[in-house]
Amino acid sequence: MTAQISPDSVWVLGAHMNRFARYADRDLIDLASESAMSALADGEVTVDDVDVLACGALFQASGAVGQRIQKQIGQTGVPVYNVANACATGATAIRTVIMAIKSGEAQIGLAVGAEQMGKMGLLGGGATKKEKKVFEPSGRYGAVTGVDGHLGTETMPGVFAQAGMAYAHDHDGVGFEQFARVAYKNHLHSTLNPLAQYQKEFSMDEIMESPMMSYPNTLLMCCPTGDGAAAVVLVSGERLASMPAHVRKRAVKVSASVLTSDPFTEDCQVQPDVNTLTRNAASQAYEAAGVGPEDLDLVELHDCFATAELIHYDNLRLCSPGGAGAFIDSGGPFRDGTTPVNVSGGLISKGHPIGATGVANVYEITTHLRGEAGDRQVEGATVGLAHVIGLASACGVHILEKAAA
Amino acid sequence: MATARVPLVDYLVLEPEPHLVANECTNCGARFFDRRNACARCGSTDFKPVPVAGAGELRAFTIVHRAAPGIPVPFVSAIVKTDDGTWVRSNVVNCDPTPEAVELGMRVRLTTHPIGTDDDGTEAVAFGYEPA
Ligand SMILES: [Zn+2]
Numbered sequence: 001m002t003a004q005i006s007p008d009s010v011w012v013l014g015a016h017m018n019r020f021a022r023y024a025d026r027d028l029i030d031l032a033s034e035s036a037m038s039a040l041a042d043g044e045v046t047v048d049d050v051d052v053l054a055c056g057a058l059f060q061a062s063g064a065v066g067q068r069i070q071k072q073i074g075q076t077g078v079p080v081y082n083v084a085n086a087c088a089t090g091a092t093a094i095r096t097v098i099m100a101i102k103s104g105e106a107q108i109g110l111a112v113g114a115e116q117m118g119k120m121g122l123l124g125g126g127a128t129k130k131e132k133k134v135f136e137p138s139g140r141y142g143a144v145t146g147v148d149g150h151l152g153t154e155t156m157p158g159v160f161a162q163a164g165m166a167y168a169h170d171h172d173g174v175g176f177e178q179f180a181r182v183a184y185k186n187h188l189h190s191t192l193n194p195l196a197q198y199q200k201e202f203s204m205d206e207i208m209e210s211p212m213m214s215y216p217n218t219l220l221m222c223c224p225t226g227d228g229a230a231a232v233v234l235v236s237g238e239r240l241a242s243m244p245a246h247v248r249k250r251a252v253k254v255s256a257s258v259l260t261s262d263p264f265t266e267d268c269q270v271q272p273d274v275n276t277l278t279r280n281a282a283s284q285a286y287e288a289a290g291v292g293p294e295d296l297d298l299v300e301l302h303d304c305f306a307t308a309e310l311i312h313y314d315n316l317r318l319c320s321p322g323g324a325g326a327f328i329d330s331g332g333p334f335r336d337g338t339t340p341v342n343v344s345g346g347l348i349s350k351g352h353p354i355g356a357t358g359v360a361n362v363y364e365i366t367t368h369l370r371g372e373a374g375d376r377q378v379e380g381a382t383v384g385l386a387h388v389i390g391l392a393s394a395c396g397v398h399i400l401e402k403a404a405a
Numbered sequence: 406m407a408t409a410r411v412p413l414v415d416y417l418v419l420e421p422e423p424h425l426v427a428n429e430c431t432n433c434g435a436r437f438f439d440r441r442n443a444c445a446r447c448g449s450t451d452f453k454p455v456p457v458a459g460a461g462e463l464r465a466f467t468i469v470h471r472a473a474p475g476i477p478v479p480f481v482s483a484i485v486k487t488d489d490g491t492w493v494r495s496n497v498v499n500c501d502p503t504p505e506a507v508e509l510g511m512r513v514r515l516t517t518h519p520i521g522t523d524d525d526g527t528e529a530v531a532f533g534y535e536p537a
Pocket residue numbers: 430431432433434435444445446447448449
């Protein structure tokens with residue numbers, strides 16, 4: 001299955017990510033600018049060709065990062081959108097550029113995602129007031145002090161652990177071992193990816209016996225914090241059609257670009273519902289692209305924690321309904337399985353510099369569809385899906401297709 | 406002199422018997438523990454307070470071993486669905502914080518416990534769920 005260039009289509013023209021790591025010697029703007037310039041060079045265009053720039057850097061969302069990148073790569077005066085959407089920030093930047101191109105306002109756009117987190121440690125939870133001298137109700141729940149730890153957990157490993165355990169409650173064949181196997185797979189995959197923050201294989205025992213963060217998520221089942229940037233250059237089909245053959249050949253079609261938020265569900269006020277909006281995004285994306293889950297040659301999905309990856313097998317319809325446990329046990333999402341998932345190592349091992357994540361997974365799919373993924377290449381890949389989710393919530397799904405020869 | 410007591414959150418009512426109170430949308434029946442400007446499901450702006458059943462089922466849990474400073478670990482964070490269909494987030498208490506002791510689907514009931522005292526001597530009371 002390969003795609004033809006129609007004038008109203010949108011394509012990835014250039015893509016880049018740097019290795020996710022902890023960079024003491026470079027700042028956020030260095031990382032983002034390096035990726036932006038590399039993506040432009042990869043697409044054989046210059047900053048003067050860019051009609052629109054969208055930028056996502058979650059922890060500096062009010063810091064005009066897009067304009068600060070321009071100071072390094074070219075102040076051309078084009079519109080800049082600085083976007084923030086939790087862990088879906090990078091996907092939101094890409095979608096912003098795609099909408100600008102689809103509207104006809106832009107022919108070529110640049111989307112950049114970047115984050116510098118260093119060793120932030122545990123995210124979520126404990127964002128409580130200093131212990132009060134006097135108990136006085138405040139806020140919409142009339143709380144007299146912080147509720148984290150008293151009324152459940154607000155930590156990310158815990159919130160996503162509960163999402164996985166809710167799935168385990170409703171479906172057979174899902175437990176600690178299945179969640180651990182997800183992490184085993186992603187650590188194994190990362191050994192082939194030189195851009196991954198960690199590139200080390202761990203045994204099932206090592207994973208299950210590593211320090212418990214929030215049962216069933218052990219330390220090796222949680223993504224690390226880190227630094228990184230990724231960028232993609234997008235182009236309209238109309239403009240791409242006039243570009244040289246060798247450029248057209250490496251372009252990758254965006255067959256679907258979808259962003260959803262979480263619709264009301266009965267339990268959504270006490271636990272973030274990460275399922276319904278992902279299911280909705282997947283359905284919309286499959287319909288827009290005219291492909292089904294069985295057509296996918298590879299998937300990069302949002303495995304912030306092992307428990308999250310497992311439930312998204314079902315949400316993205318990569319397995320039979322309720323069959324996520326059997327899917328991982330059968331080897332389906334491994335590199336050599338029926339639907340390889342997170343061959344990059346995923347967030348768990350490749351890393352999760354938040355703003356960069358949703359751009360990096362589009363880079364990953366693009367690289368495989370071009371046949372340029374080196375040792376980790378999924379042979380003959382022609383269709384791939386990139387998924388991210390940010391709590392609160394936002395879900396981005398992009399389906400990409402290889403260009404017709 | 407008796408110790409003054411306040412609930413940790415305003416949807417916990419301590420007297421005469423401890424129970425939770427939800428804001429129920431009079432149009433569609435959706436329940437919220439916080440103040441809503443309009444119903445997130447149907448958009449109605451009319452709510453009435455309703456008592457929430459104390460008994461329910463443990464629908465999801467996690468045993469938290471790493472938390473922010475000052476929060477004692479391990480503890481069991483829980484998602485409970487009460488017998489009247491209301492979803493609640495709290496802790497499982499009076500139960501070993503181990504995967505062997507905590508069971509998905511187990512029956513639980515509301516209970517309360519003090520969590521601290523302020524400089525005026527007022528005690529804050531939280532709720533949790535214990536195995537029933
Ligand atoms: Zn309503």
